[in-house]
Amino acid sequence: MRITQSMMSTSMMHNLQNNYRRMDKYQEQLMTNRQLNRPSDNPIGVADALNYRQEVSFTTQFTGNVDDAYSWMEFTDSVLTETSSIVQRLSELAVQGGTDTVPEDARENIAQEVGQLYNQLVSLGNSQFKGKYIFNGERVNEKPYPADPANTDYQLDDGEVEYQIGAGIYVPVNLIGDKVFGVSGDPNGLYAVVDSLKNALESDDTAGIQATIGQLQNSLQNITTVQAEAGGKQNRLDFTMSRLEDLQINYTDLQSKVEDTDMAKAISELKTSESIYQSSLDTIARIIRPTLLDFLK
Template sequence: MRVSNATLRHNVMRNLQLSLRELERSQRQMSSGRVISQPSDNPVVAAKLLNISSALAESEQFQSNVRDGISWLSVTDTNLGQVGEALHRAKELALAGANATMPDDAKVYMAREVDQLLRHVVALANVSFDGNRSLFGGTHHGTAPFTVTEGADGFLAVVGASSAGAGEGAVSYEIIRQIDIQVNTEGFRLFVAGGVFNALLAVRDALRGTGDIQLAIAGMDDALNTVLNERAVVGARHNRLVVTEQRYQEETVTFAELSSKLGDIDMAEAIMNFNVREHVYQAALAAAARVLQPTLLDFLR
């Protein structure tokens, strides 16, 4: 079968282009250090790498949520510890004030200390987590969830929520797909409904002679138990998030290793392949120069 000069030229040029494309692909691999630089290089590997990248991005987002949750719970535990210390001190003063031999003026001084402890606890209840979100404010942000009213005698007269809904509402983070964990302690449930504020008020007023000191001590015990139980809940959530963070860190390493195994080149092998393809291309050029028929211009030289 006769092969025309045009057909021969076309086939030779096509083969040269294929060889050059392989050579250029080897050069890209050595430059990037990756097996593929575009999906067409290897669609199967490209699809696997895309899945790994998507899984890694999702894992990193969950890790961010977990880290934020750990920070929130750590700060909460620290503040609850300080609340507990204030309550313990108030109980010490109450027990001292329950002594019948304690002078009334000494009890007034103790009442003023308890009033200061109450102010301290209110300040802790209003603390901000990150400058914007209230630690115990629930879903109430922007203003302090709890407020106080000063009495004419220099003692706090009223302590309570600053507005309806203040200190209420769960703040939750998604730590696994479709699985959330609550990270906040709802301040209204703890400080108001849980009786922390009222326990301090009761001790203070009993020391001032306007309440029953034994009932106040019992109320203080209840408040201490409430805070202790809440710290246990916070600690359990914190531990769960720490374990979850460790698992995500291990996943990240696994994803990175798998991505490297699939996508990274063996540089020594890549250099060898480049040299082979370069020789193939040079040989193809030489063969093309011999195979292609001389033109009329070549005869006229």
């Protein structure tokens, strides 16, 4: 095959363009700090990058859910702690008021304090976290307890409020109020026991006062058990948060390796491509010499 000047020129210009594109590629990587600026740069790498981005997005969402769930449980724990303290105080008042030698007016004063503590227990039963009632199952927008639950019928929802903390993994964060304050109409429920203590104090009923002491101790033990259950869930959320933070770091690192530019490598490749491009220009200048027609012009 005969090699013509035109064929040589076309081939040289084609190679020169390739060398220029290679140099432009590394210049772009250095300017954007990304080695993937378009799908054609690395189709497999783009697919991996999209997958890592999705995993990072999921992990970020799960981390937010765990944080919110932990806050809910932390708030619930504080409510249970206050409830436990009140029941402990009520037990002390019951022991104090159940003594035969205590005067009637002293029992009336104790009854007034018991009434205030009863109202505070009702307030705790209607506690809200971020505008949601924590003791009414899935009916988080409905107030669970009436003003006087010991003497008013009520019905709580027993559904679970769940947070997704992983792919297909859910954790319930709410506690049903019946486990803490007792079922409506149950004489051994906390509200009913406190109301009985108040009535016994007001009627100067020593036997009735003493009967509530054991019931209050049972309620206190029950609250401790429920609080331990909540603490177990908090521990699980702690471990889950730690695992998600590790996953976030790993996926972010993998994404960076696929997408971000290796600056040292890119600078080295740019210098090499610049040298190649300059050499190409020099070579073309030497090969394409002026012809007789150029001089005749």
